[in-house]
Amino acid sequence: RNPPPSPGLALPIVGHLHLFKGNPIDQLHAWKKRLGNIYSIQMGPFRCVMLNGYDLISEAHLKHHESLLERPNNFSHEEIFQYSGIISLGGDKWKEQRSFLQSTLRALGMGRNIMAERIKGETDYLLTTIDAAQGEPLDISNLVMVCVTNVICGVTFSKRFNQEDKTIVYWLGFLRRLFQLLGSSAAINFFPILKYMPGDKFNYAELSSILRNMRETIWGWIDKDNRKINVSDQAFENLAQAFLTEIERKKRDGVTRTSLDEANLISSTLSLFNAGTETTTNTIVFAVLYMVNFPQMQSKLHQEMEDAVGTDRTPNISDKNKLPFLSAFIMETQRFAGVVPLGIDRLATKDIHLGGYTISQGTSVMVNLDSVLRDESAWGDPDIFRPDRFLDADGSVIVKKELIPFGIGKRNCLGEGLASMEIFLFLAALVQKFEFLPEKDDELPTMKPNVGFSRIAQPFKVRAISRLK
Numbered sequence: 001r002n003p004p005p006s007p008g009l010a011l012p013i014v015g016h017l018h019l020f021k022g023n024p025i026d027q028l029h030a031w032k033k034r035l036g037n038i039y040s041i042q043m044g045p046f047r048c049v050m051l052n053g054y055d056l057i058s059e060a061h062l063k064h065h066e067s068l069l070e071r072p073n074n075f076s077h078e079e080i081f082q083y084s085g086i087i088s089l090g091g092d093k094w095k096e097q098r099s100f101l102q103s104t105l106r107a108l109g110m111g112r113n114i115m116a117e118r119i120k121g122e123t124d125y126l127l128t129t130i131d132a133a134q135g136e137p138l139d140i141s142n143l144v145m146v147c148v149t150n151v152i153c154g155v156t157f158s159k160r161f162n163q164e165d166k167t168i169v170y171w172l173g174f175l176r177r178l179f180q181l182l183g184s185s186a187a188i189n190f191f192p193i194l195k196y197m198p199g200d201k202f203n204y205a206e207l208s209s210i211l212r213n214m215r216e217t218i219w220g221w222i223d224k225d226n227r228k229i230n231v232s233d234q235a236f237e238n239l240a241q242a243f244l245t246e247i248e249r250k251k252r253d254g255v256t257r258t259s260l261d262e263a264n265l266i267s268s269t270l271s272l273f274n275a276g277t278e279t280t281t282n283t284i285v286f287a288v289l290y291m292v293n294f295p296q297m298q299s300k301l302h303q304e305m306e307d308a309v310g311t312d313r314t315p316n317i318s319d320k321n322k323l324p325f326l327s328a329f330i331m332e333t334q335r336f337a338g339v340v341p342l343g344i345d346r347l348a349t350k351d352i353h354l355g356g357y358t359i360s361q362g363t364s365v366m367v368n369l370d371s372v373l374r375d376e377s378a379w380g381d382p383d384i385f386r387p388d389r390f391l392d393a394d395g396s397v398i399v400k401k402e403l404i405p406f407g408i409g410k411r412n413c414l415g416e417g418l419a420s421m422e423i424f425l426f427l428a429a430l431v432q433k434f435e436f437l438p439e440k441d442d443e444l445p446t447m448k449p450n451v452g453f454s455r456i457a458q459p460f461k462v463r464a465i466s467r468l469k
């Protein structure tokens with residue numbers, strides 16, 4: 001059957017899990033170096049293939065995409081996410097869900113000025129709250145996360161919260177803990193029996209309880225009973241309203257085979273928070289971390305802003321073309337930080353011939369995005385933070401095909417347009433208004449990240465000195 005090479009002896013029951021040493025991401029890189037861009041690993045009972053490098057990943061997700069649109073039947077998708085919601089669904093239900101969410105988010109302004117206005121409200125809140133610290137050392141990550149969460153809350157439920165609001169404090173607590181628990185409970189994915197270990201050793205009970213709480217909170221926010229649904233409505237205030245209306249339309253038309261139901265309404269909105277909050281927040285926080293570490297670049301960013309936009313008004317999305325260095329800085333932040341090191345797993349629904357090997361039907365397929373974002377043959381000096389790599393000799397932005405922080409193909413990130421708009425508007429406003437200094441003059445915060453499901457900056461504080469007196 002010509003399977004891709006594997007790293008060594010697969011033991012009964014555990015497969016290759018016994019060969020993982022230290023950080024799993026580093027281990028995957030080490031195997032790529034030894035085995036090449038495509039290799040297989042047996043993770044307990046699951047056959048997995050890991051894809052590396054732009055050519056193979058794009059061939060898989062662009063040429064063979066129809067065979068790679070499903071999720072594997074593992075514990076996370078099956079039991080934790082109950083095979084519901086945009087991230088875990090497969091087949092026709094996924095297609096229906098994706099197309100409904102995409103068109104509704106577009107109608108609600110994704111990628112357009114209405115969304116920019118919503119984000120601007122949060123930008124103002126971010127600037128005012130940072131300013132209130134009057135240059136005292138401040139960890140901005142929580143505040144950024146509140147603002148990013150508010151953008152999703154606004155789009156989905158027409159709600160927003162101040163950072164001290166108890167609801168948002170609990171919600172962010174749940175989200176953070178969920179990400180930790182998805183890491184500490186990962187072994188259950190391969191050995192579901194571990195969920196019965198005494199003392200909740202693999203955090204199954206806690207994980208289930210947090211997800212229950214999050215679903216209940218979302219149901220509360222949806223506020224179904226107070227909403228008047230009119231099936232002939234064509235314009236909506238928010239995603240939940242559009243979704244509830246569509247559910248009623250399906251009922252009216254007697255459609256039973258549909259993913260547009262209440263369970264998926266809750267799970268898909270939960271998916272948007274899970275996929276969109278940490279990732280966007282981490283990218284913005286990394287950009288601030290890099291500004292502090294590279295003060296000359298920070299000055300250049302501000303100078304560009306002063307020259308192109310000035311300081312009399314806050315930057316808006318149409319200023320993007322006038323701010324090529326900021327665009328390049330953001331692209332380099334996305335490349336260098338690599339906030340999502342591995343794409344979300346897919347299932348091969350047919351045999352796929354790739355890179356001289358056969359990926360057999362039923363195999364889980366993972367892509368290593370780091371292997372593209374840090375590929376020496378694509379970037380030359382991938383371990384150096386150098387925004388200029390995205391600018392040509394005239395200072396215009398160069399688009400590089402290897403910049404794929406959002407994945408690639410038909411099942412790539414659903415929120416790319418929203419995330420890109422948020423990252424640009426939040427950072428443009430921060431660059432215009434503040435100079436960020438390290439907490440102590442002679443001590444730069446480390447750029448070495450913590451790596452789990454996502455990459456996150458180690459906690460650091462900055463002094464934000466207002467430039468607009």
Ligand code: HEM
Nearest residue numbers: 087275276279280340343344406407408412413414415419
């Ligand atoms: C900087 C921010 C973000 C990054 C780096 C990011 C990255 C990714 C990546 C790598 C994937 C997997 C793609 C694949 O398997 O090929 C993904 C999937 C997804 N993302 Fe994002 N994302 C970000 C922000 C967002 C936002 C703001 C939202 C929504 C509000 C979102 C919603 C989703 C969803 C729903 C999926 C699953 C799509 C599906 O299964 O069809 N993401 N994202």
